[in-house]
Amino acid sequence: xxxxxxxxxxxxxxxxxxxxxxxxxxxxxxxxxxxxxxxxxxxxxxxxxxxxxxxxxxxxxxxxxxxxxxxxxxxxxxxxxxxxxxxxxxxxxxxxxxxxxxxxxxxxxxxxxxxxxxxxxxxxxxxxxxxxxxxxxxxxxxxxxxxxxxxxxxxxxxxxxxxxxxxxxxxxxxxxxxxxxxxxxxxxxxxxxxxxxxxxxxxxxxxxxxxxxxxxxxxxxxxxxxxxxxxxxxxxxxxxxxxxxxxxxxxxxxxxxxxxxxxxxxxxxxxxxxxxxxxxxxxxxxxxxxxxxxxxxxxxxxxxxxxxxxxxxxxxxxxxxxxxxxxxxxxxxxxxxxxxxxxxxxxxxxxxxxxxxxxxxxxxxxx
Amino acid sequence: xxxxxxxxxxxxxxxxxxxxxxxxxxxxxxxxxxxxxxxxxxxxxxxxxxxxxxxxxxxxxxxxxxxxxxxxxxxxxxxxxxxxxxxxxxxxxxxxxxxxxxxxxxxxxxxxxxxxxxxxxxxxxxxxxxxxxxxxxxxxxxxxxxxxxxxxxxxxxxxxxxxxxxxxxxxxxxxxxxxxxxxxxxxxxxxxxxxxxxxxxxxxxxxxxxxxxxxxxxxxxxxxxxxxxxxxxxxxxxxxxxxxxxxxxxxxxxxxxxxxxxxxxxxxxxxxxxxxxxxxxxxxxxxxxxxxxxxxxxxxxxxxxxxxxxxxxxxxxxxxxxxxxxxxxxxxxxxxxxxxxxxxxxxxxxxxxxxxxxxxxxxxxxx
Numbered sequence: 001x002x003x004x005x006x007x008x009x010x011x012x013x014x015x016x017x018x019x020x021x022x023x024x025x026x027x028x029x030x031x032x033x034x035x036x037x038x039x040x041x042x043x044x045x046x047x048x049x050x051x052x053x054x055x056x057x058x059x060x061x062x063x064x065x066x067x068x069x070x071x072x073x074x075x076x077x078x079x080x081x082x083x084x085x086x087x088x089x090x091x092x093x094x095x096x097x098x099x100x101x102x103x104x105x106x107x108x109x110x111x112x113x114x115x116x117x118x119x120x121x122x123x124x125x126x127x128x129x130x131x132x133x134x135x136x137x138x139x140x141x142x143x144x145x146x147x148x149x150x151x152x153x154x155x156x157x158x159x160x161x162x163x164x165x166x167x168x169x170x171x172x173x174x175x176x177x178x179x180x181x182x183x184x185x186x187x188x189x190x191x192x193x194x195x196x197x198x199x200x201x202x203x204x205x206x207x208x209x210x211x212x213x214x215x216x217x218x219x220x221x222x223x224x225x226x227x228x229x230x231x232x233x234x235x236x237x238x239x240x241x242x243x244x245x246x247x248x249x250x251x252x253x254x255x256x257x258x259x260x261x262x263x264x265x266x267x268x269x270x271x272x273x274x275x276x277x278x279x280x281x282x283x284x285x286x287x288x289x290x291x292x293x294x295x296x297x298x299x300x301x302x303x304x305x306x307x308x309x310x311x312x313x314x315x316x317x318x319x320x321x322x323x324x325x326x327x328x329x330x331x332x333x334x335x336x337x338x339x340x341x342x343x344x345x346x347x348x349x350x351x352x353x354x355x356x357x358x359x360x361x362x363x364x365x366x367x
Numbered sequence: 368x369x370x371x372x373x374x375x376x377x378x379x380x381x382x383x384x385x386x387x388x389x390x391x392x393x394x395x396x397x398x399x400x401x402x403x404x405x406x407x408x409x410x411x412x413x414x415x416x417x418x419x420x421x422x423x424x425x426x427x428x429x430x431x432x433x434x435x436x437x438x439x440x441x442x443x444x445x446x447x448x449x450x451x452x453x454x455x456x457x458x459x460x461x462x463x464x465x466x467x468x469x470x471x472x473x474x475x476x477x478x479x480x481x482x483x484x485x486x487x488x489x490x491x492x493x494x495x496x497x498x499x500x501x502x503x504x505x506x507x508x509x510x511x512x513x514x515x516x517x518x519x520x521x522x523x524x525x526x527x528x529x530x531x532x533x534x535x536x537x538x539x540x541x542x543x544x545x546x547x548x549x550x551x552x553x554x555x556x557x558x559x560x561x562x563x564x565x566x567x568x569x570x571x572x573x574x575x576x577x578x579x580x581x582x583x584x585x586x587x588x589x590x591x592x593x594x595x596x597x598x599x600x601x602x603x604x605x606x607x608x609x610x611x612x613x614x615x616x617x618x619x620x621x622x623x624x625x626x627x628x629x630x631x632x633x634x635x636x637x638x639x640x641x642x643x644x645x646x647x648x649x650x651x652x653x654x655x656x657x658x659x660x661x662x663x664x665x666x667x668x669x670x671x672x673x674x675x676x677x678x679x680x681x682x683x684x685x686x687x688x689x690x691x692x693x694x695x696x697x698x699x700x701x702x703x704x705x706x707x708x709x710x711x712x713x714x715x716x717x718x719x720x721x722x723x724x725x726x727x728x729x730x731x732x733x734x
Binding site: 305307320321322323324325327328331333335338339340342343344346347348350351353354358366 | 390672674675687688689690691692693694695698700702705706707708709710711713714715717718720721724725730733
């Protein structure tokens with residue numbers, strides 16, 4: 001039992017700068033800061049999704065300097081001191097470590113939910129229910145991860161294989177974790193989908209702060225040592241200096257690889273029906289937005305005249321710009337002021353390669 | 368023998384307003400007035416193609432009031448009085464009749480070549496050679512048509528079936544015409560392509576003015592009577608009044624149907640190797656512009672980054688706008704300021720239907 005949820009915190013990881021939603025996401029406007037799915041930005045939706053579960057003073061945001069100001073504008077209800085700034089990107093293990101270190105100082109009994117800032121979840125009530133269930137399991141000392149029940153043989157996610165059901169009086173069944181698996185190839189993905197005991201790794205983790213700290217101490221002594229140094233200076237006049245100096249010593253490491261894979265007590269809650277998407281590439285918007293009878297989606301004020309067109313998404317444009325498609329199937333068309341993308345849906349993960357190409361050829365103005 | 372080509376005239380038919388190259392061609396900017404294939408407009412290329420064959424004073428342009436001014440700007444070398452204005456569109460038979468009437472008054476011995484204003488011809492030398500050959504046959508009294516040797520089973524053109532070779536000392540073989548055929552269905556088009564004795568009807572005709580007038584008198588007495596009335600007023604103060612009044616009495620009729628199909632002495636010159644295209648729809652630009660190794664064409668200053676893209680044409684855009692395609696095959700992408708077209712190449716004839724739809728729904732600003 002989590003006593004009245006007085007010690008539960010949400011930590012939003014918001015420092016990323018993905019390239020797979022180019023040309024809408026740009027260097028200065030990463031995905032989470034964009035109103036990709038309507039009026040709100042993904043970051044705002046993430047914050048809003050926590051309403052009635054966490055008061056704003058128990059929501060932390062870990063981000064980088066360049067994004068912090070915009071985030072404070074977008075979510076002014078979160079107290080200034082709850083924005084934690086990474087001096088430089090050092091991977092999710094470091095982010096988790098910083099948040100855990102800060103929470104441990106504020107509230108040694110705290111439990112935290114680590115949540116990405118740029119995901120979509122349709123069914124917020126179910127999300128709340130599952131988070132509460134996960135906190136309950138975490139209270140027993142487990143490092144808990146929300147596994148998403150796969151709906152397709154996706155090669156874009158890592159997979160988690162569940163083991164035995166946890167014993168105990170939990171409101172929702174949790175399982176031990178047999179293994180974490182890297183992004184599979186297509187054939188393997190088909191097998192994992194059929195197996196019935198694999199979930200997608202959503203990047204959402206729930207644990208007691210002391211439990212994750214114990215694992216960091218055990219498995220990542222280097223990170224642990226730097227965090228201790230930062231912790232000592234925290235709240236003093238030396239805080240920023242020490243943070244900046246120590247942080248740069250850290251290795252870039254994910255929490256999955258650095259902690260979860262070899263942690264002692266790991267649990268997974270298989271979550272189906274959340275209506276979850278990581279909005280990881282253009283084609284994932286087909287999972288999120290509702291298509292018309294022909295499978296087409298015209299969004300973000302775009303004016304679309306579809307002639308013999310199916311399963312095609314028009315994104316961007318403007319109410320003044322007419323986009324006509326004729327004989328087009330399974331396509332994503334993204335129209336912005338200085339760049340137009342026309343991409344076969346099942347190849348939208350390759351947008352990343354195009355952005356790499358633009359970087360390599362120093363086409364800065366399109367990045 | 369055409370004595371030194373002193374009585375040969377070119378008549379450019381330039382009043383049309385096609386819709387199949389939307390969104391580039393618009394109501395106020397029909398296809399022939401656009402620089403579709405480079406710096407020059409199709410109309411300018413048509414005029415330029417006549418250099419060294421016709422002096423400007425023997426080039427006539429038949430067009431409508433709305434387009435005349437722009438044409439005079441684009442081809443100032445053609446004398447003002449050589450622009451003939453149709454008071455309203457009444458089909459190619461009426462255009463031919465007006466031009467023949469005017470030429471007959473100027474030069475009773477004249478021969479004329481009727482030429483569309485919006486076609487592309489790669490090999491101008493061969494075009495000159497064939498026109499001269501056609502004038503030679505026309506001098507004998509034949510109504511001559513240039514037939515284009517088919518290079519595909521096109522359903523976009525009418526076909527001309529040739530009969531026996533004409534006897535006589537011609538520099539290039541000409542044939543009698545067995546039949547004119549309407550645009551065929553796909554299966555028939557395959558047969559016509561294989562037959563070896565069918566050409567595409569290019570809409571280019573060559574004849575003596577007295578020969579075409581005789582056929583108009585015989586087959587189109589109504590047109591003939593109106594032309595006579597206009598002819599009597601021509602050059603007098605009543606010219607415009609009579610033209611405007613009489614012209615509106617005319618029926619809309621093509622020269623093919625109204626004259627050629629039942630004319631007595633018709634000949635066809637089968638023309639291969641001209642590099643001809645009527646530039647009738649977006650996909651026909653693949654015949655005209657030179658693709659890269661992947662079959663892609665980026666034209667009109669567009670900046671195209673092609674990733675796993677084949678046989679795709681990018682038209683429009685600007686040097687500042689980047690167009691990225693990923694996994695795209697056989698597509699036409701036309702990017703203009705207020706409209707974007709993405710169209711499977713083999714369906715680009717359907718652009719016409721889209722424009723009809725826009726008309727019907729009174730989307731005037733996109734027409």
